[in-house]
Amino acid sequence: MTAQAGAPTAARADLCRITVRGRDGSEEVFDIRRNDLLLKAAIEQGIDYPHNCRVGVCGTCKTRLVSGRVSPMVDLALSPLKNEEIEAGYVLACQAKVRGDLVVEAKLGHHALLPVKTVSARVSRWHKLPGDVIDLRLKCDEPVHFHAGQYCTIAESGSFTRRSYSYYDVPPIDEDAPATEVGFLVKRLPGGRFSEWLFEQDRTGTKFWIEGPYGIMGVDDVDVDGLCVAGGTGLAPILSIVGERLRKSSKARFTIVFGVRTRADIFANERLNQLLAEAGDRVRLITILSHEPQGSDWKGPRGLVTAALTPDLGVDYTSVAGFLCGNLAMVEAVEGRLIELGVDPDRIHADKFVPSGTP
Ligand SMILES: Cc1cc2nc3c(=O)[nH]c(=O)nc-3n(C[C@H](O)[C@H](O)[C@H](O)COP(=O)(O)OP(=O)(O)OC[C@H]3O[C@@H](n4cnc5c(N)ncnc54)[C@H](O)[C@@H]3O)c2cc1C
Numbered sequence: 350m351t352a353q354a355g356a357p358t359a360a361r362a363d364l365c366r367i368t369v370r371g372r373d374g375s376e377e378v379f380d381i382r383r384n385d386l387l388l389k390a391a392i393e394q395g396i397d398y399p400h401n402c403r404v405g406v407c408g409t410c411k412t413r414l415v416s417g418r419v420s421p422m423v424d425l426a427l428s429p430l431k432n433e434e435i436e437a438g439y440v441l442a443c444q445a446k447v448r449g450d451l452v453v454e455a456k457l458g459h460h461a462l463l464p465v466k467t468v469s470a471r472v473s474r475w476h477k478l479p480g481d482v483i484d485l486r487l488k489c490d491e492p493v494h495f496h497a498g499q500y501c502t503i504a505e506s507g508s509f510t511r512r513s514y515s516y517y518d519v520p521p522i523d524e525d526a527p528a529t530e531v532g533f534l535v536k537r538l539p540g541g542r543f544s545e546w547l548f549e550q551d552r553t554g555t556k557f558w559i560e561g562p563y564g565i566m567g568v569d570d571v572d573v574d575g576l577c578v579a580g581g582t583g584l585a586p587i588l589s590i591v592g593e594r595l596r597k598s599s600k601a602r603f604t605i606v607f608g609v610r611t612r613a614d615i616f617a618n619e620r621l622n623q624l625l626a627e628a629g630d631r632v633r634l635i636t637i638l639s640h641e642p643q644g645s646d647w648k649g650p651r652g653l654v655t656a657a658l659t660p661d662l663g664v665d666y667t668s669v670a671g672f673l674c675g676n677l678a679m680v681e682a683v684e685g686r687l688i689e690l691g692v693d694p695d696r697i698h699a700d701k702f703v704p705s706g707t708p
């Protein structure tokens with residue numbers, strides 16, 4: 350199956366010329382090999398192309414094909430693109446094999462993207478937390494650079510099972526002294542290939558590969574207040590984002606809404622308490638439980654994270670920046686709720702944890 354728009358101009362033998370028009374009038378032009386994936390090639394060129402999952406599920410990389418031809422690797426009818434978008438010529442850049450010269454339109458960003466690299470590492474900490482979560486730290490053989498809210502793919506050395514996890518550390522302020530150890534919060538998924546393997550036994554000392562960084566968690570003026578909504582291990586990028594913004598701004602305040610199932614599932618107390626201690630009264634934490642048994646002595650809010658997002662939350666929805674991280678359904682529900690409450694959609698930054706394995 351191919352998607353086509355307009356007539357392609359003649360391409361060199363094995364190279365295709367890509368012209369990306371940003372919605373703000375900016376333009377990027379580069380050459381890639383025929384059959385390469387559009388998003389992968391753009392990221393390799395250091396272009397700030399919108400993306401998140403890179404597996405055709407989140408829809409962040411949607412791109413309008415102005416002219417040229419691509420072969421979608423996923424059936425567009427099963428993709429997150431709406432019918433109107435497909436009819437208007439939209440494709441997913443992460444799943445688009447380039448067949449010839451292209452002109453495309455995408456919402457380019459202007460962040461200083463860090464180059465993607467692959468680094469070897471060993472597990473330096475494997476620690477079980479409540480709620481079927483592992484605090485996994487990797488000591489890297491070379492320094493790694495990332496921005497708050499980004500993620501990388503990791504794999505045990507020699508294994509083909511690669512999965513994406515968000516860094517929870519705050520990137521070092523001094524870019525000349527990059528991190529050599531990075532941490533992730535990994536939730537066990539029943540039947541999940543990587544997470545079940547990780548849970549089987551203490552993996553301290555196991556050799557890994559890390560490839561990244563990927564993802565863009567949006568930027569906004571650092572003095573803007575943040576409303577951060579985390580479902581489960583979606584807390585990882587939130588810890589990184591809030592920690593970094595507290596350092597960069599002396600006035601921004603943050604409300605973190607953290608959703609887990611029951612009180613026994615509240616994990617990362619150590620890291621949350623450290624953040625709260627550093628932040629003084631600038632961070633407010635609201636933990637909300639979706640499956641806490643009725644009749645328990647939990648005095649806090651109950652329900653899904655969206656239940657905490659009420660007009661009287663004490664947040665100025667018209668000026669706040671939203672940072673949403675967790676599974677796809679949760680993030681989409683929160684996105685809709687925040688827009689209803691008056692948050693500017695351009696100020697909503699979402700990190701959707703979509704399954705990357707095979708169902
Ligand atoms: C950008 C990003 C950041 C992430 N960050 C984190 C993080 O910080 N912490 C964290 O815990 N997780 C995170 N994830 C999710 C993580 O990458 C893994 O997908 C997750 O840990 C499951 O991996 P697994 O190998 O254990 O399960 P898998 O073997 O991948 O399967 C998990 C479950 O999903 C089902 N499944 C798998 N693929 C599909 C599919 N395509 N469609 C429908 N069902 C499917 C399987 O049947 C199984 O029940 C992130 C994902 C993305 C995309």
Ligand code: FES
Binds near residue numbers: 399400402
């Ligand atoms: S659908 Fe392409 S990055 Fe998620």
